[in-house]
Amino acid sequence: MSNQQPFPTLILHRQKTQAIKRFHPWVFSGAVKCKDGNPDQGDVVEIVSEDGEFLGIGHFGTGSVSARIFSFEKITSLEDIWKKRLQQAFAQRRNIGLTESKTTNAYRLVNAEGDGMPGLIIDWYNGTAVIQCHSKGMSAEKEKFVDILKTGYGERLTSVYDKSAATLNHKMAAPGSAEEGTPPPAITNHPTTDAYLYSKNASPESSRVVLENNNKFMVDWVLGQKTGFFIDQRDNRSLLSRYANGKSILNTFSYSGGFSVYAMQAGASLVHSVDSSAKAIDLTNQNVKLNNCAGKHESFGSDVFDFMKTSKEEYDIIVLDPPAFAKAQSARHHAIQAYTRLNQAAFKKIKKGGIVFTFSCSQVVDREMFTGAVTSAAIDSHRNIKVLHHLSQPADHPVSIFNPEGLYLKGLVLYVE
């Protein structure tokens, strides 16, 4: 480091350096032999081996993960590494045709570990960048991200909104680690309210219509869930379009109606959207209207399990996209049971020759466990069920090949006889 104080150092046990040398970005507390300096939650630390070999630079955490690495090479300044990372992330989105697309202008620019920036999400909504920090270390750098976004996007950038108040209350524990799910320790200096970090206009908009594969969606990053929209289902919604023409469709956990709008646009004869949140139902109705779809759409503000139990209707296609049933390993068993119950209900309501799109976004439930839960439901249904597609998250939610834990969205498309 040329112009900054040396960072505190984590010295790793000799036998614990292999994973880091293979570019796995998490330093578990058990790997740390000792510390040189007294880092606090979120501080930048250098990671070295017992022999003094440089291994990486990351943000310190007091939980089961002692550091999340953002560079496996020495850096000259934090500004430089953030600039490099954001440029790399932008180049990848440009190279897959997203940044200049005429039909899609909502995409994930930074996907945490997948883009070498653990603890940071940046979503782009047609001119507004929504930053969501999951670590104090990344939160401390947000003004730098704003400067880089301004330089990179130029006139295209209308505002930057920080949506980290809720996510910063969670501590930095590895998904599935023993400590996950225990109450987070207080993180001082975290924002207690979300706020605009930049705006070109005196009174920034809190929502905007974006395009996703030419479908229009009103995204409300201030009041909406997560950063405002579930961008991660883009490709899977497209797949639904292929099967939706002339079909009756039940879209459960509809949120802002992503799957519903695609189904209607593709010529579905009837779409029922179900969500327990009144705000979600409003957004779904608004988005269906925005797209001037023909066909019949109806929304139900209801618990999905109750709806499935009480409604008599059968459907050609059912979409099951629940929220993460398990956020911690301790909740995994119950989550798997909930996936089984949900899929059981769908197999009861799907017509002969119908199709079920079933998803799990729980990181602690891996693909094998999820498939197991769906298989249990399939056995229970006494119907013949074929797997048509294995689904995942789209290319703007990349996963580092060295950190497969970054793959969180799993889906199956099932043909039910």
Ligand code: SAH
């Ligand atoms: N499929 C959506 C994203 C789903 S997010 C999309 O493509 O955009 C999960 C949604 O499930 C949230 O809107 C939440 O309000 C809703 N939800 C959570 N638990 C529910 C329940 N038990 N019954 C109905 N809706 C529920």
